[in-house]
Amino acid sequence: MSAFVGKNADMDLTTKHIVFSMNVNPSFANASLFSRGADQERQSNRQALRELLFTSPNALPFLSGVILFEETLYQKTSDGNPFVEVLQENNVIPGIKVDKGTVEIAGTNGETTTQGFDSLGARCQKYYKAGARFGKWRAVLKIGLNEPSELSIQQNALGLARYAIICQENGLVPIVEPEVLADGPHDIKKCAAVTETVLAAVYKALNDHHVILEGTLLKPNMVSPGSDSPKVSPQVIAEYTVAALRRTVPPAVPGIVFLSGGQSEEEATLNLDAMNKLDLLKPWTLSFSFGRALQQSTLKTWAGKKENIAKAQEAFLLRCKANSDATIGKYSGGSDGGLASESLFVKGYKY
């Protein structure tokens, strides 16, 4: 085939299969929330948060994967169990963010490309040894009068493709994430047009680089109106999103795991649920890869206090279950307590 069949091709396909067991979905728990500095106290806070999440009673069955930051991959629970083992024992596959953030593309109006290629292969090998089985790399595009530019689309598609093939060479399933930011006054039709153009470029690049689609996942934005534009119903978001994916994502891709962008926890769940209720042919599973939209109310409930751990874990379980229901179109609403309805939109969001 035009796809590169690396020595870990079988592993890729097995991993893919596991990630897409019925009702079980990848989650997202990486460094964004504590990205300021690495002093001792903050490190122990980061460890405490992840321990809270990964030991939440009954939550792990709703997850098939967790994306980690490098530091977390090597951390342990307070009684000495490596996080990686906690996850593995609960059939949750550890994943690893491998990009090194974005930098501006000179000559553009604030458009970016993503860094992280230096020694990427060697790093992937290291992560594989530590138990990671999938990788994540976030490319970012924005909508503006003249954006995204052809340069930005090409650069980001190329970056994703190179990252993906390097992952596959080293046994990691690449999550391909071309995020089109929600920032802006544009309507949903504009977002749809840009998303389709971007996804078409991404899949052409993946083909050019011999990536085996059966061993990848896609993490796109949902198609929605811009942040400065009136909201629309989940049904409308579902229709535009699924139409865009049907026009660009080949059936060989086993699963699509949406990012939540700035959506509130409840919005993200309702939109995902609406997509899975849609009576339209969808040859890939539609699931979630949420960060903020899974952790927001949990974080606020915890507030860093030991005595709040149990309550915080309950909040986390609630979101996990809601999103699990949404992946089979069976979410009946009602888990939208105040915190869950809070918008998580931050202009020009940087991880």
Added chain:
Amino acid sequence: MSCFISKYADELVKNAAYIGTPGKGILAADESTGTIGKRLSSINVENVEENRRALRELLFTAPGALQYLSGVILFEETLYQKTASGKPFVDLLNEGGVLPGIKVDKGTIELNGTNGETFTQGLDGLAQRCQKYYEAGARFAKWRAVLKISPNEPTELAIQENATGLAMYAAICQQCGLVPIVEPEILVDGPHDIKKCADVTERVLAACYKALNDHHVMLEGTLLKPNMVTPGSDSPKVAPEIIAEYTVRALQRTVPPAVPAIVFLSGGQSEEEATLNLNAMNKLKTKKPWSLSFSFGRALQQSTLKAWAGKEENLKKAQDALLVRCKANSEATLGTYRGDAKLGEGAAESLHVKDYKY
């Protein structure tokens, strides 16, 4: 959307979906005057308009055949022809629930500086021609791009040129109400194995769908007419199940689900081979969000032609032969063909002609 929604959008979507109706497929009867001449001379029939007309009348009036067809591709001349009793072919087809289609390309010419690679002509005045054809009753169109496999081919140039040509043709068709059949044929000629064919087919299809997106073509109102993935003509044959696996996998990796149907060309395969391969694909238990059907020329007409031999008294025999192949292929689209079609003379005969030119 990134695609252009023409005023014919609903009709395009409806017609494209209809062509992909399970149990039906396309009869490619669009041989140019030159090409049909070769067919006629093989049965010692003179290449004059009346004979060309008579052959097509034979095909379109074959009792029971039209129910297995959702479309027939015609050459321009045929679009305006009638039965001997004066009924326009277009009306005959419409009454039989068959959409008339029209070949709109003007053949291939060589790409300078390549080793015999080609691109397809026909864009000049295409919109006006399409409007004319729509008025005459056509509802879909066909444009054949051709690529070949050899150590250094297809080149990136040939892939890009042909993909671009297909995309421009498709966009124009949609503006004029015709569903474009996108046909990037990779010739079977050569000693390469099936893996090589798969590799090339995937590259070519990926380039096509990128070009279609660039040109704002609405995929829901298109059809794809690809080659099946097979070993080269000078390479040992493989079983239909292998062809099915490689072909469907290549399509899974490149064809977005918005495309409603894929209608295979038969290349140089015999009538029976083509049917068995299509059947194997439809039996395959794997993700296939588009229907898999046929758009056969030679592989539907070969035994019919031989049975006819240009003689009035052979009409019934010839029409029976066509019905056999139509029914067999209809079953193949459902994966229910049992390989028991009464093989007409020549049904198992390879139809491969080296470096085939229409």
